[in-house]
Amino acid sequence: MIPGPIELDEEVRRELARPMMPHYGEEWLQIYHETLGLLQRVFQTDQDIFLIPGSGSAGLEAAIGSLVGDGGKALILSNGFFGERLAAIARAYTPNVQVISGELDRPIPPERLEEALRAPRAEIKMVAAVHCETSTGVLNPIRDYGKLCRRYGTTLVVDAISSLGGVELKFDEWGLGICVSATQKGLEASPGLAPLAISKAAWEGVARGSSPGWYLNLRTWREFAERWSGWHPYPVTLPVSLVFALRKSLERVLAEGLEERFARHAQVAALLRQGLENLGFELFVPEEYHSNTVTTALANSIITAEELIRFLKEERGILIGGGIDELRGKVFRIGHMGPQATPEMILPLLFGIEEALRAAGSPVEPGQSLRGLDVRVG
Secondary structure (H helix, E strand, C coil): CCCCCCCCCHHHHHHHCCCCCCCCCHHHHHHHHHHHHHHHHHHCCCCEEEEEECCHHHHHHHHHHHHHCCCCEEEEEECCHHHHHHHHHHHCCCCCEEEEECCCCCCCCHHHHHHHHCCCCCCEEEEEEECEECCCCEECCHHHHHHHHHHCCCEEEEECCCCECCECCCCCCCCCCEEECCCCCCCCCCCCEEEEEECHHHHHHHHCCCCCCCCCCHHHHHHHHHHCCCCCCCCCCCCHHHHHHHHHHHHHHHHHCHHHHHHHHHHHHHHHHHHHHHCCCCECCCHHHECCCEEEEECCCCCCHHHHHHHHHHHHCCCCEECCHHHCCCEEEEECCHHHCCHHHHHHHHHHHHHHHHHCCCCCCCCHHHCCCCCCCC
């Protein structure tokens, strides 16, 4: 129950055990293009998709470096650990980085972005923001950011690593420039691939620059997609087993239906948060700002975050996450995305937390976490 990597369904695990095959040729390209088509449906786009081998951060570096690697100005919206990572990536490519910092427990208001964009001589080539800030569970208003970036003629890069597949995201309708995810979270597959969607407008921004690098340069990926389209439309060897697994997981995502899937994640998130509050925990992020894929709660005087994490692992075989950076030791984080976003996964977790509280001396009654809740299992 950590915020990724997640549990894999048996169907997806079986795909990892398929016999190896070359990463080129007619048979493989059919599988590859099917996978890209499924990703387009999940991103809700008809724009270009690339599958970059590596973590989500590899995809983010490809996006940011390709846009501002020539020294262009980057504006980063940061209200958490992974917002700061966007800034670190940008600083590796350009000295012209401006950061708008926000509070950890709530989104950065779009008004602050507009103020920066309309400033005299702003000349901002790229804005980058995290959709779901995995370190806190805050869901930033990417749709509003996209509208502003279109209005002021800049490209928005979105980190959708822990949101895609679990909460609403409409790449084309929202006018996003580049959106990067990772396969080991809401997409229900193994770590190791960074899906990236890029718009025609963002391609124009990439083409106008002269960023360095080769592997993580989107110009390289586009060149091979065009020049070697018939047999090897990417510059490197693809991890075919991971693509097998991703194709199967995407089929499962779309068979459920995106709207139905988003509703399931919302229902499970509400169940978990109310259960935690019934047990006396305070949510770190107000409900209206929380993503439906990650929940963060404050430790309390009864049990520390480390004690709770250790009890659940040793006594119940359940893993949850701790705080990162300045929140280390202050909060605990629970992932509920993909197969984890079901009552069958949440209820044992809540009952395990009840046990941990009783072991710490709290008079928690069995089932107290579910008081007043209508829970349907199966």
